[in-house]
Amino acid sequence: xxxxxxxxxxxxxxxxxxxxxxxxxxxxxxxxxxxxxxxxxxxxxxxxxxxxxxxxxxxxxxxxxxxxxxxxxxxxxxxxxxxxxxxxxxxxxxxxxxxxxxxxxxxxxxxxxxxxxxx
Amino acid sequence: xxxxxxxxxxxxxxxxxxxxxxxxxxxxxxxxxxxxxxxxxxxxxxxxxxxxxxxxxxxxxxxxxxxxxxxxxxxxxxxxxxxxxxxxxxxxxxxxxxxxxxxxxxxxxxxxxxxxxxxxxxxxxxxxxxxxxxxxxxxxxxxxxxxxxxxxxxxxxxxxxxxxxxxxxxxxxxxxxxxxxxxxxxxxxxxxxxxxxxxxxxxxxxxxxxxxxxxxxxxxxxxxxxxxxxxxxxxxxxxxxxxxxxxxxxxxxxxxxxxxxxxxxxxxxxxxxxxxxxxxxxxxxxxxxxxxxxxxxxxxxxxxxxxxxxxxxxxxxxxxxxxxxxxxxxxxxxxxxxxxxxxxxxxxxxxxxxxxxxxxxxxxxxxxxxxxxxxxxxxxxxxxxxxxxxxxxxxxxxxxxxxxxxxxxxxxxxxxxxxxxxxxxxxxxxxxxxxxxxxxxxxxxxxxxxxxxxxxxxxxxxxxxxxxxxxxxxxxxxxxxxxxxxxxxxxxxxxxxxxxxxxxxxxxxxxxxxxxxxxxxxxxxxxxxxxxxxxxxxxxxxxxxxxxxxx
Numbered sequence: 001x002x003x004x005x006x007x008x009x010x011x012x013x014x015x016x017x018x019x020x021x022x023x024x025x026x027x028x029x030x031x032x033x034x035x036x037x038x039x040x041x042x043x044x045x046x047x048x049x050x051x052x053x054x055x056x057x058x059x060x061x062x063x064x065x066x067x068x069x070x071x072x073x074x075x076x077x078x079x080x081x082x083x084x085x086x087x088x089x090x091x092x093x094x095x096x097x098x099x100x101x102x103x104x105x106x107x108x109x110x111x112x113x114x115x116x117x118x119x
Numbered sequence: 120x121x122x123x124x125x126x127x128x129x130x131x132x133x134x135x136x137x138x139x140x141x142x143x144x145x146x147x148x149x150x151x152x153x154x155x156x157x158x159x160x161x162x163x164x165x166x167x168x169x170x171x172x173x174x175x176x177x178x179x180x181x182x183x184x185x186x187x188x189x190x191x192x193x194x195x196x197x198x199x200x201x202x203x204x205x206x207x208x209x210x211x212x213x214x215x216x217x218x219x220x221x222x223x224x225x226x227x228x229x230x231x232x233x234x235x236x237x238x239x240x241x242x243x244x245x246x247x248x249x250x251x252x253x254x255x256x257x258x259x260x261x262x263x264x265x266x267x268x269x270x271x272x273x274x275x276x277x278x279x280x281x282x283x284x285x286x287x288x289x290x291x292x293x294x295x296x297x298x299x300x301x302x303x304x305x306x307x308x309x310x311x312x313x314x315x316x317x318x319x320x321x322x323x324x325x326x327x328x329x330x331x332x333x334x335x336x337x338x339x340x341x342x343x344x345x346x347x348x349x350x351x352x353x354x355x356x357x358x359x360x361x362x363x364x365x366x367x368x369x370x371x372x373x374x375x376x377x378x379x380x381x382x383x384x385x386x387x388x389x390x391x392x393x394x395x396x397x398x399x400x401x402x403x404x405x406x407x408x409x410x411x412x413x414x415x416x417x418x419x420x421x422x423x424x425x426x427x428x429x430x431x432x433x434x435x436x437x438x439x440x441x442x443x444x445x446x447x448x449x450x451x452x453x454x455x456x457x458x459x460x461x462x463x464x465x466x467x468x469x470x471x472x473x474x475x476x477x478x479x480x481x482x483x484x485x486x487x488x489x490x491x492x493x494x495x496x497x498x499x500x501x502x503x504x505x506x507x508x509x510x511x512x513x514x515x516x517x518x519x520x521x522x523x524x525x526x527x528x529x530x531x532x533x534x535x536x537x538x539x540x541x542x543x544x545x546x547x548x549x550x551x552x553x554x555x556x557x558x559x560x561x562x563x564x565x566x567x568x569x570x571x572x573x574x575x576x577x578x579x580x581x582x583x584x585x586x587x588x589x590x591x592x593x594x595x596x597x598x599x600x601x602x603x604x605x606x607x608x609x610x611x612x613x614x615x616x617x618x619x620x621x622x623x624x625x626x627x628x629x630x631x632x633x634x635x636x637x638x639x640x641x642x643x644x645x646x647x648x649x650x651x652x653x654x655x656x657x658x659x660x661x662x663x664x665x666x667x668x669x670x
Contacts, residue, residue, distance in 0.1 A: 010146060011216035012170035050148040053166060071597065073536060077168050081537040083465050083547045087199055087214070088169055 001060040001067055002038045003029040004045060005077070006052035014077045014089070015052060017041055022052060025089065026078040027096035031060065031067055063103035066096055075100050120183055120488070121266050121410040123231040131228040134235065138162050139221035146218070163234025164220055167540045171215040173223060174237040179247035179265035179289075180208035180491035184478035187489055189230040191474035197223055201470040204459060206531060206582055207244055207286070208491040209237055213538050235273065240281045240368075242272035242353075246288040246297045249490040252411060253500035255448035256292035258308045259316055263408045264345065265289045267399055270407075271346050278353050282360030283368035285353070286325075298493055298609035300324045300333045301585055303370045304352060309339055316342040322352060322382065323374030326579035330615045331371040334379035336386060347398045351390035355382065414486050414501055419451025423504035430508075435522075438560060439511050442522040453504050455485070457497035457514060458521040458529065462558045466532040466550050467495030469519075476517040484510050493582075493609075494570075495531055496524065526563045527571065527636065528554040531582055535575025535592060536599075542575035544592025544599035545625075549573055552629040557636075566636055569649045570608075585609035587650045588632060589616040601628045605635070605661055606653045617658055620666050634664040 003026070004017035015022040016029035023029065032038030038057050045055035059070040069075045079100055080088015090097050123131075138158070145155040159165075163174040175190070182190075190210060194202050197219045198212040205211055215223065227233055236243055247265040251257065268287055272278060278285070288297040291308035299305030305321035317339045324333030340348050356370045359377075374382045399407075430437040445454040457477060459467050469477075481489045481499055484506040490498040497519075502510055514520035523529045530553060533539065535546030550573055557563050572586030583589035589604035600622035607616030623631055636649070638660050643652045653661065 007166055007170075009152075010218050012166055014169060049151060050146065053152055072599065073168075076536060080169060081213075082545065083537045083551075084199075 002032045002035075002057045003060055003067075003069070004032070004038060004041050004055060004057055005029075005074070006045060006055035009049075009051060009053050012053075016078075017045060017055070025092075025096075026069070026100065027094065032057070061103070063099045066099035068096075068100045068103040075103060120181060121178075121262075121407065127231070128228070131231070131233055134162075134233065135221060135224040135228050138224055142217060142221055157239070159217075159220075160238040161235070162220070162224065163237035164215070164217070165238065165540070167213065167538050168536075169538065170213065171217055171220065172538070173212045173215045173220065173234055174205070175210045175212070175227060175232060175234050176237050176244045177208050177210060177232075177491050178269050179245050179251075179262055180249050180493075181247075181251075181262065182489040182491065183487050184482045184489065186230045186232055187474050187478040187481070189226060189232070191471040191478070193223055193226055194471045194474070196226075201468055202474070203465070203534060204467040204469065204491050204495050204497070206493050206495060206533070206580060208246060208249075208493055209244055210491075211534070213534070238284075239279075240283050240285075241279050242268075242275065242281075242285045242287065244286075245269055245272075246286070246299075246302065246493055248290050248292060248296050249492040249498045250296060250445065250454055250500060251291070251490075252414065252488075253447050253452075253454050254292055255446065256294060258291050258310055259342075260408075260411050261289040261291040261308060262411050263404070264306065264308070264318075264342070266407050266410070267345065267404065268349070271349070271399075277350075278357065281353070281357055282362045283365060283370075285356075285370065287349075293611060295609075295611040295613075296492065298582065298585065298613070300611075300613035301326055301330070301582075301609055302333065304349070305333050306345075308342075311339055311341075318342060318345060320348065320352075322386075323371040323379065324613070325369050325371040326582060326584045327369070328366055328577050329369075329372065329375075330579070330584040331375060332613045332615060333371075334374060334382075336379055336383035343401070343404070344395060344398055347393055347395050348386070348390055350397050351386045351393060354389050354393075355385045359385075414488070416449040416452060416501070417503070419449075419503065419505075421450040423451060423507075426504040426507055433508070435515070435520075436508055436511050438522045438564070439515075439520055440507065442526065442564070443520070443524045444507060447501070449501075451504055453502055453507060455499040455502045455507065455510055455514075456492075456524045457499060457519050458523055459496050459519070460523055460529050460554065461518045461521045462528060462554045463551050464518070464554075465547050466530050469497075473517050473519055476513060476519065480510055480513055494529065496529070522560060523563060525568045525570065527557045527566050527569045527632075528563055529570070530554060531570075531572040531586070533574050533581035535573075535581075539575060541578060542592065543577075543594035544575050544601065546573040546575040546581055546590075546592055549590060549592070549601065549625065549628050553632050556629045556633055566640070567648055569636070571632065572607075582609060583607075584615045585613065586616060587648075587653070588635060590628060593622055595622060599625050601625065603628075603631060603635075603665070605658060606650065608650060612650075619658060620662050623665075631665045635661050638664045 079090040321333035485499040532550040536542040574581035585607040604616030
């Protein structure tokens with residue numbers, strides 16, 4: 001399973017793609033079970049150059065029945081900095097935030113690594 | 120403190136207006152991200168994990184109270200009420216919005232500040248001794264030369280597109296508080312046999328992927344020839360430094376490849392060819408020097424009875440004085456170190472209220488002078504001993520009086536994976552765990568000087584190579600692991616640390632530091648510091664203690 005993420009151009013906010021628009025909460029991110037659909041969304045996102053910077057797909061894992069980013073780095077992006085739990089998206093709380101905070105199993109952010117390799 | 124003139128102020132206003140236009144063009148789609156990125160980086164604006172990060176230059180770590188208050192105001196208005204002081208004595212805000220950046224640059228310009236040359240392959244902010252103008256050890260005020268270098272290097276057309284970034288440090292004391300030997304150029308002020316002022320010039324130091332301690336290429340450079348000699352070094356580097364591989368583009372690689380002797384020969388040849396045309400005239404040097412005229416001190420006795428009486432009744436003040444109060448050149452004064460390393464806090468972070476407390480104290484008790492150290496603390500360089508108790512009380516109320524300067528909990532840590540887009544692992548929680556483990560101030564004092572430095576990736580912003588104990592975060596099959604090195608130093612006895620053994624998981628690091636400290640306490644002889652004991656015993660006893668379970 002994968003999701004599409006980027007940083008919003010105007011303020012740098014971490015955003016996720018869902019059905020043709022960008023949302024701030026990972027909980028609302030569109031999940032792509034199908035590689036082709038994810039890559040099509042990524043290709044479209046790359047044309048939105050005045051909205052987002054460097055969109056890329058991230059891998060997800062099942063964490064307590066909720067999909068969470070596989071890589072530790074992407075979980076930090078989806079939550080906010082671990083040194084300030086009242087900053088970033090984690091401040092809002094909720095089941096998905098809890099699941100992400102408790103998720104285990106870290107791996108490199110494959111989408112990010114691909115992005116770096118392309119440079 | 121150096122004061123900007125009308126030309127400086129106009130330049131900053133123009134630069135800010137230019138960036139406002141560039142941001143507008145980016146948001147309108149007239150500039151692509153590839154076109155815009157180098158422009159924003161030239162103004163210190165990075166895109167990190169959660170938001171944009173703005174790195175603000177604090178030239179040679181020197182601030183006045185008005186500037187500090189403006190930083191506090193910016194943090195409240197545009198960030199989340201705090202900032203992070205870095206190992207380059209700059210300040211980073213981690214929650215900046217692109218749309219606000221031009222307004223922030225205007226706010227900075229209103230107090231003669233900016234973010235120019237805090238990124239990019241140019242000459243970055245110059246580091247100078249944070250005790251400049253206050254310590255009796257110095258041969259001359261290093262800020263004079265740091266300011267001369269700042270003026271010469273700012274938007275210098277020949278040196279704005281170097282093979283890679285370039286960092287210069289200036290120290291004037293035997294005790295080096297600038298890590299000069301691990302800068303691209305380290306300048307140590309010396310006196311010649313005839314009493315004339317000059318510099319020992321060290322080149323090719325650096326950390327990152329390939330750490331080197333710099334080599335001395337000139338034992339004594341007459342001070343007034345500084346700029347032409349720097350130009351000769353930069354020209355040789357600009358011509359021969361690699362541009363095909365950013366990992367091999369720093370001057371340290373060139374110096375190591377050519378050999379220090381051959382590099383020096385080429386610099387001397389270049390220097391001779393160029394002559395002294397670019398050296399600063401005496402009148403200009405005198406103008407800069409006047410900005411750092413010695414502060415007016417009162418004539419006081421060396422011993423303050425009020426301070427001695429206060430210490431006698433307050434163990435907390437006595438401990439603060441032992442660890443955070445340093446000798447001043449003027450009788451009756453002291454240098455006060457303000458700790459940004461409260462136990463469990465993020466190293467180098469200060470919130471807006473803390474910034475304002477320091478600004479107020481500098482104004483009331485410290486001759487309006489504030490310094491930032493490369494060890495991520497602040498300094499009030501000129502405090503009367505009579506006032507130290509009052510300063511301590513105000514700092515303590517703001518959680519800025521942790522009596523741990525140079526001790527085990529005075530840890531350098533980069534922002535790491537909590538914020539940084541380049542990091543492989545977190546640095547902040549490792550620092551917090553270690554500090555909490557050594558929270559007992561008696562134990563910390565018993566251990567004595569111990570410099571722990573943590574980086575979240577090989578770029579080494581946390582200076583891990585030169586920690587007495589260095590800690591490098593690595594990504595091991597996707598897990599955060601930490602590689603320990605021992606025996607490094609960024610001071611006058613500079614050295615790159617030696618690897619201890621296989622990387623440790625996050626939950627083993629604080630325990631391992633504890634084990635290393637216990638070995639030191641067992642092995643130390645006389646007044647040895649951790650570093651001295653390590654240098655005498657070698658790595659074996661330390662390695663045995665940490666990896667005992669593995670055998």
